[in-house]
Amino acid sequence: AQSVSQHNHHVILSEAASLELGCNYSYGGTVNLFWYVQYPGQHLQLLLKYFSGDPLVKGIKGFEAEFIKSKFSFNLRKPSVQWSDTAEYFCAVMHNTDKLIFGTGTRLQVFP
């Protein structure tokens, strides 16, 4: 069965530190990849997505993610985090169906 793994469950950073959140998926065929963010008390929002083309995807708020097919990975990065990036981040994969499969989420806390 297709699965999505987010190995970092809880990440704590100081402002201006660099961020990389891991995401690996189990399916080897064509996939569509997503990162969603959920700020405290708010609904889930799409951060960025990859369907095809340039494997380095730019999203909102300075986030980017790189699709590495050989590693089945779609890691999320930001060079310098801010306190306002404190949120929970979910990686998600879609293949062949209209169903998204979500990872377990990574809680990011950024301290000023």
Next chain:
Amino acid sequence: DVKVTQSSRYLVKRTGEKVFLECVQDMDHENMFWYRQDPGLGLRLIYFSYDVKMKEKGDIPEGYSVSREKKERFSLILESASTNQTSMYLCASEFQGASNEKLFFGSGTQLSVL
């Protein structure tokens, strides 16, 4: 802006009660989804629907049913609530054929079953 509205932000029910969670979207989306979100487990798909009166089981449908009588409304039903159904429930919608390009989520309903 697309709006996905879940009728209750917080809900407390007793074991054995029948519970209705309502979700309404205002953008004429064909596809609607119900997820539950639990710490350490992420989001898991309960049921989804691609059209009125149509429903499909997701990954964890046991203990739940759904109703889609109108395009804009997708209801999640707990026939007899149990404590293991205490969770955050999220509704989402999108245009058909959007391939989840833009899934719009509601703010969630935190259900506690005592």
